[in-house]
Amino acid sequence: MQEDPFAALRIKEFQYFIFGRLFFITGLRMMSTVVAWWIYEVTGDPLAIGLIGLAEVIPAVGLALYAGHVIDNSDRTKILKLGVAAYALVILLIVLLSTSLIQDHFSQHQWVIGLYALIFITGAIRAFSGSAFHALIAQLIPFDLLPRAIIINSGTFLTASITGHAIGGLLIALIGITNTLLISFLLVAASTLILFRIQARPMQGPKAYSRAWESVREGLAFVFKTKDLLASMTLDLFAVLFGGAVAMIPAFAKDILHVGPAGFGWLNAASDIGSMITVISLTLRPLRKQQGKTLMYAVAGFGVAIIVFGVSKSYLLSFVALFMSGLLDGISTIIRGTIAQVKTPHELKGRVMSVNSIFISSSNEFGQFESGIAAKLLGLVPSVIFGGSMTLIVVIGSWFKAKSLKELEY
Numbered sequence: 001m002q003e004d005p006f007a008a009l010r011i012k013e014f015q016y017f018i019f020g021r022l023f024f025i026t027g028l029r030m031m032s033t034v035v036a037w038w039i040y041e042v043t044g045d046p047l048a049i050g051l052i053g054l055a056e057v058i059p060a061v062g063l064a065l066y067a068g069h070v071i072d073n074s075d076r077t078k079i080l081k082l083g084v085a086a087y088a089l090v091i092l093l094i095v096l097l098s099t100s101l102i103q104d105h106f107s108q109h110q111w112v113i114g115l116y117a118l119i120f121i122t123g124a125i126r127a128f129s130g131s132a133f134h135a136l137i138a139q140l141i142p143f144d145l146l147p148r149a150i151i152i153n154s155g156t157f158l159t160a161s162i163t164g165h166a167i168g169g170l171l172i173a174l175i176g177i178t179n180t181l182l183i184s185f186l187l188v189a190a191s192t193l194i195l196f197r198i199q200a201r202p203m204q205g206p207k208a209y210s211r212a213w214e215s216v217r218e219g220l221a222f223v224f225k226t227k228d229l230l231a232s233m234t235l236d237l238f239a240v241l242f243g244g245a246v247a248m249i250p251a252f253a254k255d256i257l258h259v260g261p262a263g264f265g266w267l268n269a270a271s272d273i274g275s276m277i278t279v280i281s282l283t284l285r286p287l288r289k290q291q292g293k294t295l296m297y298a299v300a301g302f303g304v305a306i307i308v309f310g311v312s313k314s315y316l317l318s319f320v321a322l323f324m325s326g327l328l329d330g331i332s333t334i335i336r337g338t339i340a341q342v343k344t345p346h347e348l349k350g351r352v353m354s355v356n357s358i359f360i361s362s363s364n365e366f367g368q369f370e371s372g373i374a375a376k377l378l379g380l381v382p383s384v385i386f387g388g389s390m391t392l393i394v395v396i397g398s399w400f401k402a403k404s405l406k407e408l409e410y
Contacts, residue, residue, distance in 0.1 A: 006148075006152070007145055007148065008141050008145045008148050008149040008152055009152065011140065011141065013140050013197075013198050013199065014137075014140045014141055014149065016194055016195065016197045016198050017136065017137070017140055017195070017198060018152065018153070018156050019194050020084070020191045020192075020194040020195035020198075021133065021153070021156050021157065021160070021191070022156050022159065022160050022191075023160075023187045023188070023190045023191035023194065024084055024087070024160070024187070024188055024191035024195075025156070025157055025160030025161060025164065026160040026161075026163045026164040026167075026187050027091070027164065027183075027184045027185070027186075027187030027188035027191065028087070028164065028184070028188070029160060029161045029163070029164025029165050029168065030164040030165075030167065030168035030171075030180065030181075030183065030184040030187065031091055031094065031164075031168075031181060031184040032164075032168075033164065033165050033168030033169055033172075033264075033265060033268055034168055034172060034177055034180050034181055034184070035052060035094070035115070035119070036049055036052065036247075036249075036250045036268075037169070037172060037177075037250050037261055037264060038098070038177050039052060039112070039115070040250040040251060040254065041250075041254075042108060042112070043112070045376075046248055046251045046371075046372050046375040046376060046380060047372040047373065047375070047376045048112075048372070049247060049248065049250060049251070049368065049371075049372055050247070050368055050369040050370070050371055050372015050373060050375075050376075051116060051369065051372065052116070052119055052368065053247065053367070053368025053369040053371075053372070054368075054369040055116045055117075055119040055120045055123065056119050056120065056122060056123035056126070057123060057369065058120065058123060059120055059121075059123035059124035059127060060123040060124070060126050060127050060130075061127075062127075063124055063127035063128070064127050064131070064355070065220070065355070066127075067127040067128045067131055068131055068352070068355065070128065071128070071131055071132050071135055072135075072348065075200050075201060076132050076135055076136045076139065076201060077136065077195075077198050077199070077200050077201050078200065079128050079129070079132045080129055080132040080133060080136060080195060080198075081192065081195050081196055081198075082128075083125050083126075083128050083129025083132060084129060084188065084191055084192045084195055085192045086125045086129075087122060087125055087129065087188050088185060088188040088189045088191075088192055090118055090121050090122055090125070091181065091184055091185040091188055092185050093118055094115065094118050094181055095178060095181045095182050095185055097111055097114055097115055097118070098177050098178040098181055099178055102114075131356075134340075134356075136201075137149055137150070137153060139201050140198075146342070147286065147338055147342070148283070150334070150337050150338055151279055151282055151283045151286070151334060152283070154275075154279050154330070154333060154334055154337060155276065155279040155280065155283065158272050158275045158276040158279055158330070159276060161269070161272040161275075162269045162272040162273050162276060163269075164184075165265055165266075165268035165269035165272060166265045166266055166268070166269040167265070168180060168184075168265055168268075169261045169262050169263070169264045169265015169266065169268060169269075170261070170262045170265050171183065172261035172262075172265070173260055173261045173262045218348070220355060222344070222345075222348055222352060223352055223355045226343055226344075227402075227404045227405075228292075228339060228343065228404055228405055229339055229340060229343050229344075229352075231398070231402040231404060231405035232295065232335070232336045232339050232340075232405055233336070233340075233355070233356055234398075234402075235295070235296070235299060235332075235394065235395070235398050235402070235405070236299075236332065236336055238390075238391075238394040239299045239302065239303070239332075239391045239394050239395065240367055241367040241370060242303075242367070242370070242386075242387040242388070242390035242391050242394065243302055243303060243306045243325075243367070243387055243388060243390075243391040247367065247368035247371045247372070248371050248372075248375055248380060248383070248384065249264065249267050249268055249322075250264060251375065251380055252267070252309075252318065252380065253267055255380070256313065256380065256381070257313075257314075257315045257318060259315060263315065266319065267315075267318065267319060267322060270319045270320075270322035270323045270326065271322045271323065271325050271326030271329065272326055273323055273326060274322070274323040274324060274325065274326030274327035274328075274329075274330060275326040275327065275329055275330030275333065276326075276330070277327060277330070278326075278327050278328075278330030278331055278334070279330055279334065282330075282331070282334055287334075287335070291335050291338075291339075292335075292404075292405045292406045292407055293406055293407075294331060294335065295331070295332050295335045295336070295405070296395055296398060296399055296405075296406060298328040298329070298331040298332045298335075299328070299332050299391065299394075299395050300391075300392055300395040300396075301324070301328040302325050302328045302329050302332070302391060303388045303389070303390075303391030303392040303394075303395065304388065304392070305321050305322070305324040305325035305328065305388075306321075306325060306384060306387055306388030306391060307384075307385055307388035307389065308321040308324075308388075309321035309322055309325070309384060309388075310381055310382075310383075310384030310385040310387075310388060311381065311385065340352060340356055371383060371384075371387065374386060374387065
């Protein structure tokens, strides 16, 4: 009998989880699109975009290990619900910051600092809510359905990212920054209402820790002794750290490709569209063997796509390069996510996902900051070419040094 790829979606609370995440990520991506365009339009400085990543990564990484301890010793649904509700409140404050009430009474420097402060708060919230999202899946889904559920979850994330990026850019052109941010708030508020329908699931694992450090240490020890897991996280860390030059898309859209916010929105969505196609393909035809080598090939291809994006002066070629980067990144995302879920015991998932979030936050948000610094020092185009080239070097090093990852199959 053929396996049903959508069996997990017949579970009611997983449906709430998926629809809640769909609205939540759509709202967040819409907000991030608006903020990146807004800050570059006002300052004209690529470093200002990089500072958004730095503002978010500091609390996200700083609190991640403690967040994992809390998640593994608490009701994960409660942490998730509170986190999403807190996001809605912060986005509402960003809406207020964009209105004439603030713009007319504060200097540009003052409200820009206020915006960075609110982004900093979202980083602190994400330390808890992001890992809770990933850790909760295994409590909602039977183990035999988990690999398919992970792919569905990835597909939901990417669908929301595409929608948020593309529609965010379009709405900036049609209704302005403030109204687009308001829609972002409404989406996250709707997500909160949906997620509150998931029933509480107190932890019933064999251990409960009174001391946070003992709990954190066990999670770290598990990651460092599980070589495949550590190698996949490390590969992602360095590849996306240098390949994160696509954070400079607002600058490319305005100064090199000369398109408005709608064109920027589609460029921002291009990589997610590619990743979405990968998720659909792997849902129907999962990878059965040589996942480790496939991961390395995909990350190498990602680096090449970033270099093509950097040298392109054509909107179409730039879109295709970003599309291909997403197509390949989607492969690596699913492989890494599956490795983390299937190799981690249930009672350690919060802590391991928090360690994973450190790697992701370090690569994505710190990569955004690194890209801003590189663009400031090297120039916009050379910084992207440098980032893609470094990604290739990282893969070559991993091929020879991380043999357990190269030979991985699950």
